Amino acid sequence: MTASVDVAALAKLAKLEVAPDELTKLEKEIPAILGFVDTIQTVAADATHESPTHRNVMREDADPHESGLHTRTLLDAAPAQKDDQIAVKQVISK
Amino acid sequence: MDLSKLTIAAARKALDAKEFSAAELTDAYLAEIEKKDGDIHAYLEIWKDSAKEEAKSADERISKGEALPLTGIPIAMKDNILIKGRIASSASKILEKYRASYDATVTTKLKDAGAVFLGRTNMDEFAMGGSTENSAFGPTKNPLDLSRVPGGSSGGSAAAVAGDLALASLGSDTGGSIREPASFTGLVGLKPTYGSVSRFGLMAMGSSLDQIGPFAKSVEDTKIFFDAIRGYDANDSTSLLKDTVAAFKQPKVIGVPRVFLTSGIDSDVLAQFEMTLSSLKEKGYEMRDIELPNVPHSLAVYYIIMPAEASTNLARFDGIRYGHSASAADIASVYEKSRGQGFGPEVRRRILVGTFVLSSGYADAYYRKARAVRSLIRTDFEKAFADVDLIATPTVPTPAFKLGEKSDPLSMYAADIFTVPMNLAGIPAISMPSGSVVRDGKNLPVGFQLIAPHGAEEALFAAGLDVENGART
Numbered sequence: 001m002t003a004s005v006d007v008a009a010l011a012k013l014a015k016l017e018v019a020p021d022e023l024t025k026l027e028k029e030i031p032a033i034l035g036f037v038d039t040i041q042t043v044a045a046d047a048t049h050e051s052p053t054h055r056n057v058m059r060e061d062a063d064p065h066e067s068g069l070h071t072r073t074l075l076d077a078a079p080a081q082k083d084d085q086i087a088v089k090q091v092i093s094k
Numbered sequence: 095m096d097l098s099k100l101t102i103a104a105a106r107k108a109l110d111a112k113e114f115s116a117a118e119l120t121d122a123y124l125a126e127i128e129k130k131d132g133d134i135h136a137y138l139e140i141w142k143d144s145a146k147e148e149a150k151s152a153d154e155r156i157s158k159g160e161a162l163p164l165t166g167i168p169i170a171m172k173d174n175i176l177i178k179g180r181i182a183s184s185a186s187k188i189l190e191k192y193r194a195s196y197d198a199t200v201t202t203k204l205k206d207a208g209a210v211f212l213g214r215t216n217m218d219e220f221a222m223g224g225s226t227e228n229s230a231f232g233p234t235k236n237p238l239d240l241s242r243v244p245g246g247s248s249g250g251s252a253a254a255v256a257g258d259l260a261l262a263s264l265g266s267d268t269g270g271s272i273r274e275p276a277s278f279t280g281l282v283g284l285k286p287t288y289g290s291v292s293r294f295g296l297m298a299m300g301s302s303l304d305q306i307g308p309f310a311k312s313v314e315d316t317k318i319f320f321d322a323i324r325g326y327d328a329n330d331s332t333s334l335l336k337d338t339v340a341a342f343k344q345p346k347v348i349g350v351p352r353v354f355l356t357s358g359i360d361s362d363v364l365a366q367f368e369m370t371l372s373s374l375k376e377k378g379y380e381m382r383d384i385e386l387p388n389v390p391h392s393l394a395v396y397y398i399i400m401p402a403e404a405s406t407n408l409a410r411f412d413g414i415r416y417g418h419s420a421s422a423a424d425i426a427s428v429y430e431k432s433r434g435q436g437f438g439p440e441v442r443r444r445i446l447v448g449t450f451v452l453s454s455g456y457a458d459a460y461y462r463k464a465r466a467v468r469s470l471i472r473t474d475f476e477k478a479f480a481d482v483d484l485i486a487t488p489t490v491p492t493p494a495f496k497l498g499e500k501s502d503p504l505s506m507y508a509a510d511i512f513t514v515p516m517n518l519a520g521i522p523a524i525s526m527p528s529g530s531v532v533r534d535g536k537n538l539p540v541g542f543q544l545i546a547p548h549g550a551e552e553a554l555f556a557a558g559l560d561v562e563n564g565a566r567t
Contacts, residue, residue, distance in 0.1 A: 007446060014405060014449040015412070015426070016442060017434025026446065029503060033447055036504055037394040037460070045466035057331045073195045079419035088414055090424045 005031050095119070097126060097258040102167055102315040105261060109156055109166050116156065116166030119261075120149035120210050123168045127212070127259045135234045136244075136253035136260075138173055139181065140213040148210040155208050163318045165208030170260035172251050173214040174221055175306065176295040177201050184297050185229040186219045188411050188418045188436025198295020199330065200264060200306055200323045207322050212260050215250030219438045220408065221266055221299045223247050224274055224509045225500065228440045233497060236279060239536050242494040245275030248309070252279040255309045262310040262319050266296055268303045269396050270490075270513025273525035277541025278494035280527040281309050282316045282558070285513075287548050288520035289334035291320075292327035300403040301332075303396075303517040313526065313558035320551060340549035345557045348374065348544075349384035349482030357390065357511050359491035362531040363540050367488045370528040370542045373564035374486075379557070384478045384485065388470040389515050395471065396514040397507060398451050398464035405448025411436065443503060472519045479547045484557055487512045489525040489541030493533055512543060522546050524554045526561050 007026045011018045018026065071084065080087040095114055108114055124142055131137055145168065152166035171177065174184040176194035178201075183189040197205070204211070218228035226234040226249025234249045236242040237257030244253040248265025252275035255263050265272040267285040276283025284307045291306045298304060308319035327333045350371065355364065371381055413419035413432025420431035437445065451460035478485060490509055500506045516523040528542035542561055546553045 005450065010446045010449050010453075013453065014445050015409075015429040015433055016437070016445060017430040018442065019434075022439075022442075026443065029443060030446055030450070032504060033397065033443070034450065034460075036507075037397050037451075037464075040391055040394045040398070040463055040467050041459070043388065043391055043463075043467050043470065045463065045470055059328070059331075070195075074415075077192070077195060077416040079413065079416075086414060088425050089422060089428050093424055 005034065095122060097122060100261060101312050102164070102262055102310065102318050103312070105167060106161075106163060110161060116149040116152035116210065117146065119166060120145050120168050120212070123212055123260060130237075130257055131259055133235065133240060134237050134253050134257050134259070135232060136215055136250045136257060137170070137213040138183065138185065138216050138231055138250070141180075141211055145210050145212050148208075152208045152210060162207045162322075164204065164322050166210060168210045168212050168261050169204065170212050170215045170251055170254040170263035171201070172248050172263070172265045173217050174266060174297040175200060175264060177211065180214070182214070182297070184220045185217045185231055186436065186438065186441070187230045188432070189416075190230070190418065192417050194295075196295065199292035199327045201295060203323050203325075215248070215254050215263060217250055218247035219441050220297065220404070221247040221268055221271055222404070222440045222444055224270065224506055225495070225497075226250060226275075227497065228438060230438050235497070236494050238279060239494065239538065242496055242538070243278065245278035245490075245494060247271040249275050251309050252276060252281055252283070255279070255281055255311065262308055262315055264306055264323070265309055266304055266306050267517065268300045269400060269517050270510045272307045272309065273489050273513050273523060273541065273543060274509060276309055276525040277489035277539070280539030281311060282313055282527070283307065283309050283525045284316050284320055284551070284554070285516060285523050286320060286324065286551060287334065287522045288517075289332050289338075290324050290522070290549070290551070292325070292330040292333055294327055294329035298407040300400040300517075301407060302403060303400060305517075313524075313555055313562050316524070316558075317555045334549070338549055340547060342552040342556075343483065345483035345553045346378070347380045347382055347482045348557070349382050349478050349485045351386045351389065351485065351487065352383050354386055354389055355487060357491065358508060359488060360493070360531065363488055363491060363493065366529040366531060366540050367486075367542060370561060370564060371486065374557070374560060377560050377564075379560070382482055384482060386474040386478060386515075388467060388474050391467055392471055392515040392518055393507065393511055395464045395467045395518060396510065397447070398460050399468065399518070401444040401448035402452050402461050403448070405445040405452070408437075408441070408445055440503070468518050471515060475515075475519045475521060475547070483546075484553060485545040487543050487545070489513065489543040493531050493538035493540055516545055521548055522551050522554060524558055526558055528561060528564070
């Protein structure tokens with residue numbers, strides 16, 4: 001079922017720039033990997049009726065830390081910042 | 095002091111008896127690193143000055159009689175575990191200059207224990223690989239044969255201990271990344287029960303599979319190190335509560351999945367495995383053939399679930415909040431270029447495979463199906479453990495291979511056949527050295543893997559001591 005994989009489209013989805021020569025290589029490797037994992041189709045397991053054995057464990061949404069406590073540390077890790085905010089390039093284009 | 099024979103347990107006695115100081119011990123390792131790491135490349139960075147300071151503090155603590163098991167013990171940390179203020183790069187260009195903004199929980203525990211941090215070790219980029227050749231900063235060599243790989247992804251941590259460049263080290267194991275390098279370098283390596291060691295501050299690859307664990311030279315040392323890092327942590331939502339640790343039961347019956355063991359294994363590796371089983375039989379263990387009917391599908395299941403989780407986890411590296419950022423005109427191009435320039439080939443492959451198996455139209459057939467088969471694999475182990483106390487397999491089907499030998503990704507993935515099932519099931523497993531095989535005139539170690547039910551690490555250590563002492567019977 002994985003006869004054709006549009007690697008360029010996948011790279012776009014994954015927001016990953018891929019050079020043309022690497023794309024040619026990946027167009028062989030990715031279908032080979034998917035062909036290998038495709039062997040699970042032979043197992044009689046119902047993918048739609050999975051009974052989860054795990055549950056999410058979350059803390060109470062209360063007692064937040066003091067506002068601004070980590071702001072400086074986190075901002076300092078960002079490549080670009082301006083006035084206590086992370087600066088980014090243009091988001092919407094015409 | 096002879097570093098090649100030194101263990102944590104022996105160093106503890108010597109330190110407490112003032113036979114040598116923590117400062118002398120640290121200096122001895124730093125000298126060895128200076129001498130040998132140019133060839134081995136186990137480390138990405140050595141923290142000489144801070145290590146000496148930590149050793150000094152450890153000596154003060156020892157003088158006061160307040161030493162804990164790891165006080166003054168020189169260790170190495172895999173480059174994907176955070177230490178506040180230190181670079182943690184996961185051996186990736188994208189994080190080459192990233193400094194951790196907080197301590198991982200294991201780091202806090204080791205600092206509190208008074209351990210000495212020698213440096214951060216090389217690894218496959220973002221822990222993706224089985225040879226440490228995927229590091230963006232060059233491969234690590236196996237100290238036992240420099241033409242061979244030390245295994246991976248925690249290859250630097252393994253090479254550091256095997257090359258006497260650290261007394262013990264931490265790695266992480268998502269599909270065998272502690273056990274495979276332990277097998278290739280003749281060390282003991284433990285993949286603990288999922289949830290027994292906090293993942294807080296470990297860079298996530300496959301979040302439902304990842305566990306931090308130790309490399310050491312003996313079962314006793316492995317237990318000492320594991321005891322120092324285990325425990326509930328409120329900062330890890332998958333952390334196990336105390337009452338989930340299994341009550342200790344001396345293991346007597348060992349299950350052997352005969353059919354599964356025929357999967358592409360070198361005949362002399364299998365023969366070595368049989369010899370270890372025989373020595374355990376002589377010690378009174380009963381061997382029982384078991385069936386794990388769905389476990390042979392583990393590799394395929396793993397190479398769906400792991401890339402799905404990894405591609406999701408690695409979405410955070412976007413050139414905006416931290417790490418490498420490419421200059422571009424708009425934000426979409428910043429993402430694409432930063433990621434394109436920052437991630438290496440294997441990481442890119444896994445991101446693309448993960449994106450595919452999660453994409454609309456394919457998620458049912460791949461990701462959800464893989465999760466369903468994963469449940470069956472988990473059930474296989476539960477059923478098996480109703481009849482046996484432990485399960486044994488070789489750790490890897492081959493000894494350490496040559497650098498550059500496995501250029502095809504699928505042949506590299508095949509090395510994980512005996513190690514990925516335990517990550518899928520969340521159960522603990524230990525690899526111990528058990529004899530060697532000859533390749534190109536050199537003796538290369540092979541590992542013997544013991545697997546236990548959830549929370550039964552103590553049973554692994556108990557039987558592990560018998561494997562270790564096998565030669566004496």
